Amino acid sequence: MEKAYTDWIEYLKQKIKSAQLKASIAVNEELLRLYWDIGKSIVEKQEAFAWGSKIVEQMAKDLKRELPDTHGFSRTNLFAMRKFYSFYKHQDMVQPTNEQIKNTDIRENIQLVHQAGGQLPADSILCKIPWRHHVAIMSKCSTLTEAIFYIQHTIHNNWSRNVLEIQLESNLIExxxxxxxxxxxxxxxxxxxxxxxxxxxxxxxxxxxxxxxxxxxxxxxxxxxxxxxxxxxxxxxxxxxxxxxxxxxxxxxxxxxxxxxxxxxxxxxxxxxxxxxxxxxxxxxxxxxxxxxxxxxxxxxxxxxxxxxxxxxxxxxxxxxxxxxxxxxxxxxxxxxxxxxxxxxxxxxxxxxxxxxxxxx
Structure with missing residues (x-):
């Protein structure tokens, strides 16, 4: 009975960990799609009404007042959401295959698909890394080629944000x-x-x-x-x-x-x-x-x-x-x-x- 019980607990532990991981991935995907939609909305409103950057500062104040217990909508983060959408809006990326990631020059092996309405699809590689990783990449990369390189390497190597920042600082792509x-x-x-x-x-x-x-x-x-x-x-x-x-x-x-x-x-x-x-x-x-x-x-x-x-x-x-x-x-x-x-x-x-x-x- 003792071994049967131990095996059962180990089985439950693995099930719980697996469920927690799936839940965190799902949460990350939804968060990134929300940030994409907010960034898209900011860009569209600024273009439609010729609003300048001060509208983002006003947004931050109003959202903080309306949602005092909700975090992640500071002026800095809202500008990052706008950049997130603007940077990738013409290139909706789907998850690459393992062979593409392992390829010598992965920058030449990016699958791009057009998504109607400019929505961020759930299978996009953009949804496979956390938001703070995206912020680090956008702060250092000026081209889509560079950004994709670091996104794919982050996925393949399971880099933490600290490791990613080291690779960005050391200009790994070059x-x-x-x-x-x-x-x-x-x-x-x-x-x-x-x-x-x-x-x-x-x-x-x-x-x-x-x-x-x-x-x-x-x-x-x-x-x-x-x-x-x-x-x-x-x-x-x-x-x-x-x-x-x-x-x-x-x-x-x-x-x-x-x-x-x-x-x-x-x-x-x-x-x-x-x-x-x-x-x-x-x-x-x-x-x-x-x-x-x-x-x-x-x-x-x-x-x-x-x-x-x-x-x-x-x-x-x-x-x-x-x-x-x-x-x-x-x-x-x-x-x-x-x-x-x-x-x-x-x-x-x-x-x-x-x-x-x-x-x-």
Whole structure:
């Protein structure tokens, strides 16, 4: 009886959670359709009666007086509703398929349908994310292409508003899939598309505050100490395996800067960090690492390992020539990080000064 009862409670718990989730989704859809209708009404009234922006301020005051216990109709929010309708009014979007979301360039795979009367349909992708997400997107995106990119990624990755704002601030749309690589030549089509989309240029490590003369080992250590933010910047699907990961090749031990496993691509990802400018020999070293990983760690069921070389700077033509005949899949990206403010750096003791102080103890 005890197990039967426990199983029953677990079943009820899942049913309740499922019902709560469905209810919250339904509430969100109705709220967004209401905000759409209010925004549409504001636009139409302003056009019909040549009313200016002050009418929105008056609306906010009157609605607050008429509905004192109802929230969400402030001047700022009403202007946001107007923008919500104006921004999307000629493009009523329906929910995309999973394949469209996963496509390398999802901006070219948007299904658009015309809805009579300018109503927001329940199956629109606009109804699939919360209102505050929309406010964040509208505040940063100037085109429909940008907005759709972030809406679809929010749906696919289940981003919270905080994560969405980080992606907006870091200008993800301009960085994703932009790194130079040879994936199309070295990987089968489905994996090459996903690998291409996964890679960014540049990577932004603005969650770190480092000195300008930071060394590679220092950067590795700081990245792994801030692994949550690092994984967020790398993107969905990366699982951390190790830092300075040892590989026994013959009688010699080689160490990889950073080793990850990508769950969706089913492959190992080696990251090599270079604090200076990219040099062709860096790719030769990465080629060696990937051969070793494929022989020592990769199983028959897994895809070829991928290399990512992160460097402080690179010459595009240099990278192009380097990758041209390279037979292992790799990409080369720049990275940026927050440097210590000049005033702080000037007041920080040098290594020599610290050593002198320590020698006196």
């Amino acid at each position: 960085r994703q899939g932009k790194a130079q690589n040879n994936f199309e030549l070295t990987l089968p089509k489905p994996q090459s598309n996903l690998a291409q989309e996964t890679l960014k240029d540049p990577y932004k490590f603005d969650f770190l505050t480092l000195e300008t003369n930071v060394q590679e080992l220092d950067l590795e250590r700081n990245l792994t100490e801030n692994i949550t933010q690092f994984l967020l910047e790398l993107g969905k699907g990366f699982a951390f395996v190790g830092r300075q990961y040892p590989l026994q090749v013959g009688n010699k031990e080689r160490r990889l800067d950073l080793l990850f496993y990508h769950i969706k691509m089913h492959c190992y990802v080696v990251i090599d960090i270079k604090m200076g400018e990219f040099e062709p020999e860096h790719a030769g070293k990465m080629n060696y690492y990937l051969s070793a990983i494929d022989n020592l760690l990769k199983t028959e069921k897994e895809n070829p390992s991928i290399g990512i070389i992160l460097c402080k700077s690179k010459d595009s033509l240099d990278v192009e020539y380097t990758l041209q005949d390279m037979n292992k899949p790799m990409g080369i990206s720049e990275f940026t990080f927050s440097e210590l403010p000049k005033t702080i750096r000037q007041n920080m003791p040098t290594v020599e000064e610290l050593e002198n102080e320590l020698s006196r103890l």
